[in-house]
Amino acid sequence: MSSITMKELLEAGVHFGHQTKRWNPKMKPYIFGARNGIYIIDLQKTVRLFKNAYNFVTDAVRSGETVMFIGTKKQAQDSVAEEASRCGMFYVNQRWLGGMLTNFSTVKQSIDRLKRLDTMLTDGTADAYTKKEALKFDKERQKLEKILGGIKGMGRVPGVIFVIDPKNEEIAIKEAKKLGIKVVAIVDTNCDPDDIDYVIPGNDDAIRAIRLLTSKIADAVIEGSENRNTDLQSDSEGEDAGVEVSDKDAAEELTA
Template sequence: MAVVTMRQLLESGVHFGHQTRRWNPKMKRFIMTERNGIYIIDLRQTLDYIEKAFEFVRNTVSEGGSILFVGTKKQAQEAIAEQATRVGQPYVNHRWLGGMLTNFQTVYKRLQRMKELEALGDLSGTAAGYTKKETLQLSREKIKLTRTLGGLRDMQKLPAAIWVVDTKKEHIAVDEARKLGIPVIAVLDTNCDPDEVDFPIPGNDDAIRSAELLTRVVAAAVADGLIARSGRRRGGDEKPEAGVATDEPLTEWERELLEEPKKADEQQPAAEQATAQPTAEPTTEQQPAAEQPAAEQPAVVSGQ
């Protein structure tokens, strides 16, 4: 069963790239065509790369690794937090602090500090043993730490891989991961550098629906890995909810792109039948010819 369908990618606008004047020539191999000054990404390749990324994430999580979800731009913040939380993975959806990976020991200490402040309970009033001014300072510190590090609350060690929406905006996270040898899975828009990513997924990193769809697919891979890790089998009726419903109709060229695989499937059986038919006809014609001589043979009279 496919992880995600061509229609779901089209409805979510995954195929829309940047304007032709804003592109990275290294992305040329992922571009299908250009429409109205905008590059159109080849979704056939996107489907193939999604399958590879899905398998990698699933295997990584099944072996005990974790995936860090990273997306601080507005279009991705909600999807990153929602999907990472759904599968129990760490995430960063606000500002990326330099050293979150390369200086994780310090970050881990700040996480412990955040938990200490949370253990104090409600800091809106005067906490036991603290003045009103100190309580206010502690409250502000708690809010700041929760906003920047809240998604990393349960991260005890470096992640096995990171999922990134918009590698240009999250270039610091990508650089830190590369320095530490941590694989990077990311959406690659037409202005990105594919050489920075280990598992690229060509697609639109600016649309909310696109970011949500692809992040949901990665979360589904994590869920599969967690099930495999726990030894339970996935139910036959379960599948990742990869699509995002929309009432907006597809354009004519988008429908043609969607119908091409169906036409290819319909033409293949017809071609095979046409090839097989000539070989079947001689067999039918040869049947009477083989029986005719047998009928004209003289009977053998016994006793002569």
């Protein structure tokens, strides 16, 4: 199991919240104090709550759920794409399209269109069109890739979303709650934690803080995937053993 240390959190600046005048009173239980007009997040609570979130993600993936990483603010875009890709999951790091979860069947039509354009532009099909038409197809593909590239392989809505900055991703969280999708999020001192199932109190603006926490959640996904593969392999071996016993019993009956 991957753990997170107080030293890692301090070095990444996870403890720095927002200015005291820009806060949500609901975050009071997670605040240690204030320094120079900035709220300081209680990292002891961050360590404990992160462990809960990590274990939840690991167990969810082990049971077969998928995770969508969401972070469309500039500071989060690279970490979200890199870490989601590293653990084999999905991500949205540009613009959140309304209905990405609640109207996924329609969004999937756009994903299918993107896949068709990918194929056209790589297998030579586009060569049958004029240069102007081919350029138009490529422009459309680039536009769709930018927004939907991170969920191109997603066949159904995820069981979990991991969010950087719930205040910025309010629509995504509302859609998730409507569908009963669990929400894990980095929650800063200016956010409302009420709709978050697994709150990770922390700085959601600093690139280092975002990268640290996002990479650890990706580790949780990888651990869950490995556990799932082990479980499936054990089940398969158990079934094979059962078949062998049955064959032996049948042979004994025939020779009896």
